[in-house]
Amino acid sequence: MKEEIPALKTIDRKQFQHDLISWFASEHRDLPWRENKDPYRVWVSEIMLQQTRVDTVIPYFNRFMDWFPTLDDFAEADEERVLKAWEGLGYYSRVRNLHSAVKEVKASYGGVVPDTPEEIAKLKGVGPYTAGAILSIAYGKPEPAVDGNVMRVFSRILLIREDIAKPKTRKTFEAAVRDLIDHDNTSFFNQALMELGALICTPGKPACLLCPVQEHCEAFKEGVQSELPIKIQKKKTRKVPLVAAILTNHNGEFLIHKRPSDGLLANLWEFPNFEIHTGLLAKRDFFNQELEELLGVTSELGELLVKIEHVFSHLVWNVDTFTGVISTEMDEDLMIKHQFKWVSEIDIEQYAFPVPHQKMMAAYKEKKK
DNA sequence: TACTCGTGGGG
């Protein structure tokens, strides 16, 4: 395994560890999840930080700790509140899995986050990276925590040209970390690699002149740092046309719908909407046709409220949004069966909505003024 | 393995 990375034969481990950790000790950012080593806090932060920028996470993390200060608090929290804590953060299965895993920790481990790779890896939402991060940062275990930063940093320092988009490539970097990690300070070592990737060894133009481990870097020696890491991938986004409506009744309540418990935006709430799969009907008529089929009622739709384009990772929504009124009584059994509900303008704030639907509501309120 | 799963910031 080691012979795949020639640079590991010559690198001065002790010097590398010292240069890296000293830099981190003096230059690291003061982030809320670095206040202490509470495994629960480390865990929550690592889940939030998955594919998400630090600046985005900070306010969410602070509010989360305000709402759920301890693992027990979070374990006992109700689903709606949990989802609300994640509203707008994206990748909502993260919080669903986190909640499930925390309850598991409370039930099976007495509320103490396990400190072995075998046990912690079984927890929902805890993959190889997060397991290593918690073990090394909270418990001082010499486990690799290989994320995108670490692969970028080591691809340069060790001149590794494997495609980091391929899942199996992570193993190469884990082997490198196991070889190089400072057993006396696993927390700083792993965090320093990520901090270095975030602040110095960036994707675009790395700030090599400021790099504390420049003298250890094979890519810098060769002048090829901007060519690394190797990453080949690119998917085209599928376009999805939708028609939606913000519907009210005679009580001034809003009709909302809970999305299915799996797939895109699982368990979040939304305004009634349908994917347009025919161009034969006017959008308003198509909406009412679908609504009639689902709930047995039609709506009186007004003019177009707003057109919303929302870009997801792998698809694009184009939503034509109308306002409207439902003046007839609705079948309660159908409402329950299909997860629809009337809520007041006050109560609606308790429910978690994805960003595109938040934009619809914002447009509605703006127009009402 | 390749695809699914959000969002907002920056070049």
Add this chain to the structure above:
DNA sequence: TCCCCAAGAGT
């Protein structure tokens, strides 16, 4: 405007 991305995991 477009594209890449940012502390990945589940299936």
